Amino acid sequence: MLSRFRLGIDAGGTFTDFVLAEDTGEIRLYKALSTPSDPTLAIHAGLDQIAADLGLTPAEIVSNCDLCINGTTVGLNALIQHKGARTGLICTAGHEDSIEIRLGHKEDGYRYDAEYPPARMLVPRHLRRGVRERVISDGSVRVPMEEEDVRAACELFAREGVESVAISFVWSVLNPAHERRAAEIVREMLPNAVVTVGSELYPQVREYTRTSTAITNAYLAPIMGRYVAAVDRTFRALGARQPVRYFQSNGGLATGEAMTDRAVYAINSGPASAPQAGLYVTAPLGVKNVITVDMGGTSFDITLTRDGVTNVSKNTDFLRYRIGMPMIQVETLGAGGGSIGWIDAMGLLQMGPQSAGSDPGPACYGRGGAEPTVSDANLVLGYLSPAGLLGGRLPLDRDRAVAAIESRIAAPLGLTVEQAAYGMFTIVNNNMVNGIRRVSVERGFDPRDFVLVGAGGATAAHITALAREIGIDTVVIPKLASGLCAFGQIISDVKYNHMATCPVRLDGDDVYARVGALFEEIEARGIAELEANGFPRDRIRIQRSLDMRYVGQVHECTVEIDRFRLDAGSIGAVKEAFHRRHEELYTYAERHNAVEVVNLEATLYGIVDKPPQKPLRAGSGAATALAGRRVAIFSADGAGVEVPVYDGSRLGAGDVVVGPAILEETTTTIVLEPSWTARLDAGGSYVITRGA
Incomplete structure (x- = not known):
């Protein structure tokens, strides 16, 4: 309550x-x-x-x-700046270089680039220490663990100032005894070190993924602590x-x-709440297909939700490091209000990914920044108020913006300042559109089937241009847009993922007992965790999923299943769910082929009461909110047109604004290009649609 x-x-x-x-x-x-x-x-x-x-x-x-x-x-x-903790790795002898070998994999887009540099290792080679031990694929111990190897590693770590240790042994997911004993020794010898045990953090098949995930966790744990x-x-x-x-x-x-x-x-703590907020603000429209975009001062984050379900990725490369844990799939670009414009060696205008951030910030902030940024371009184009941002608490200096664009972009390219500013605006928009295409078109989704939700303080100035370019006809901009991720947090539930590995064919005699018992075991742990957080049993919701594949396949796909009793009668429904999911992902299914389970996962939610929201007062017409007029630029020739400027705080539910126009809220500015119309709904969101 x-x-x-x-x-x-x-x-x-x-x-x-x-x-x-x-x-x-x-x-x-x-x-x-x-x-x-x-x-x-x-x-x-x-x-x-x-x-x-x-x-x-x-x-x-x-x-x-x-x-x-x-x-x-x-x-x-x-992780981006490589400023995590000094980390050591204890692993099975002979596997010290698995994180460097990376299964022989290069990221998509660089697979055939011989000059693409290797990823920077979070644990240097001399701090990866092998231990003589071996558990084999049936969980039995082939070679007992040599405890002296663990002690020797700890002595080295103590001399080297290691503050966090990752432990990951081969097949530890089937028999974690060696990892647990190694952790006891580390805690005894390095009492101040943070210890990450791979089989506890990520108890699923795939040794490289488990090791990389454990290392990343260990690298960040002291910082987060x-x-x-x-x-x-x-x-x-x-x-x-x-x-x-x-x-x-x-x-x-x-x-x-x-x-x-x-x-x-x-890792993605901030933008991961955007999809929840996007669904919330589009619910009055009956919409469940949502692309949420969040443009702040530094980055541009994109998430896609289809049929009310946001894509969650596992076993993916994030910033070149393999992460096995489930994460909301967020496409992040270096495109924000502080993204710097520059001219490359070929004389072409580029935008970002480097950013002026908040210190010194864009040139127009007057805090010492001299590089031309997206915010400087938007100010010159007339999109941002010369009076400043945040209701005037952050004043803007147009002369500084003009000077930065003139000296760094316009003069070298032989353009007027206005033409250069529109070029900067267009290029950063193209970068963002390409990102939207990556999460939609390249994954088999037509963006025209989605509503575009704008979050972040800088997005609204670009939103109609982005929608026009990608072919989306409906845009939603909440009054809370610049804080939409923070709003998404207050309407979210507590959520814990519990996983286990369970390599078993679905036609085996023991499949029902094994899978069912494992689900009950991990769910019991999750329930206890949520009850300790203060949630009664009737406020806990459980969702199950299985990682499955056809026998002989290398990779598996995740299939959500209902929480029913697994038996001979229900197993057919599980198989059919897998066939449908495989067909959806890869366009075919092999219903004649045997299916096997690799991993299973239970997601437990502690349901949190949602805060009420007061509807907006009814409007009395947009004319009452007219605050003035100013010149804005909507074309590459740099020619300006005078447009009305509306004070968003004076608009009410039902008020309609026809573009071209500018709507100023305290923390964001909405630019309506010609042919776009905005209507403010009672929930506090601008529903923006494109005319013929």
């Missing part, structure tokens, strides 16, 4: 967003500049804004929250009644302890 408040915080690369839900149904949005060196500073800044707005102290706000939820890029940034401890201290000091919840890359909430132990779930 919602108490007075619920708070969602999404820490991005440029801004940290705060969404506060009140028991009255009021939803409030605030933004503060991110402080990567100490994220708690941005949290304090945001709480100070909320306190000033409500006439309360930060302690009064936090102590009256039923939940404080945090989504963070700390783990992602550590320090971050979680700092955030928890901050909220405890302010009187928080419940532990802070953290948003995971699997699309659900978790406690800080779970987030530290399973730090790999923090």
Whole structure:
């Protein structure tokens, strides 16, 4: 039951967003500049804004929250910048180089590029120590573990200053005894080290994936541990009644302890909540096919939801590191408001992926940035208000934007500043459209069958141009767009994934007992975990899935199944579900072929009460919200046209604005190109459609 408040915080690369839900149904949005060196500073800044707005102290706000939820890029940034913990690996002797061999795989797009450099290893070669031991594929011990090898590895790690250790042995998923004993020795000899045990973190078949996942988790765990401890201290000091919840890359909430132990779930913590929010704002339209795009100051994130289900990927390469854990599939580009425009060696204009971020930021911020960025281009094009962003709290300097574009782009290319700005706008849009095509067209989906939802502070200035280019006719921009991921957090449930390996053919005599018993075992662990988090049994939902393949295949596919009793009568339905899924993915099925299970997974949800939302007041016509006019540019020749500018805070439900026009909300600006029309609905979203 919602108490007075619920708070969602999404820490991005440029801004940290705060969404506060009140028991009255009021939803409030605030933004503060991110402080990567100490994220708690941005949290304090945001709480100070909320306190000033409500006439309360930060302690009064936090102590009256039923939940404080945090989504963070700390783990992602550590992986991108290779600033994780000094990590050691203990593995089966002879397998020290499996993470470097990578199954002989190169990422798609570089498979035949001989000059493409190898991935940077998170564990250097001298810190990968082999242990003489061997468990074989039936789970029996062929070679007992030499404990002295583990002790020798620990002595080396102590000398080298290792603060996190990953342990991954061959076939440990069938017999984890050696890994567990090795972990006991590590904890005894290195009591301050964080230990990640592969068979506990990712108990599924595939030794390379398990090892890579364990290493990535170990690499991030100390970073996340320090971050979680700092955030928890901050909220405890302010009187928080419940532990802070953290948003995971699997699309659900978790406690800080779970987030530290399973730090790999923090990688896509921020953007993973966007699909939930996208479905929420399109629900009044009866829409379940949604592409959600989020353009902030640094990046552009894309997720696709079909028939109400967002694609979850496992066993994928993320930033060149194989991750086995289930993650909301997010396509991320280096395209944000701070993305820098530059001219390459061939004299062609490029945008990003490098970003000015929040420090120094775009040239127009007046904080010392000299490089021309997307925000500078949007200001010159007339899309952004010269009075500044965030209701004027972040002033913009048009002269600095003009100077940056003139010196770095326009003059070298022989263009006017306006032409150069529109070129920058067009190129960054093309980059984003290509990303949308990757999650839709390249995966067999027609984007014209989807509604485009805009999230992030910078998206709305580009949204109609993106929709026009990709062929989408309906766009939804919530008033909360710039904090939509933070909003997605406050309407999400706690979510834990529990996995097991179970190599068994579906025509075997013991299949029903083995699979059923394993599901019951892992579900019992998940239920206990959620009950410890305060969820009664009637607030826990369980979803099952199986990784299956045809006998003889190398790769398996995941099939969701209902939670029914597995027996001779129901196994046929499981097989048929696999055949249909295989046909959907690969266009064919082999119903005559034998099917085998490889892994199984139970996803457990702790259902959280959703905050109410107050409908908008009825509008009295868009004319009452007209705030003025300014010149905007919608063509490559740089010619400007005068367009009306509307104050979004004065628009009500049912009001209609016809483009070309600009709609200014406090934290985002919507640019309506010619032939687009926006209608504000009672739920607080602009439904934007394209005319003939």
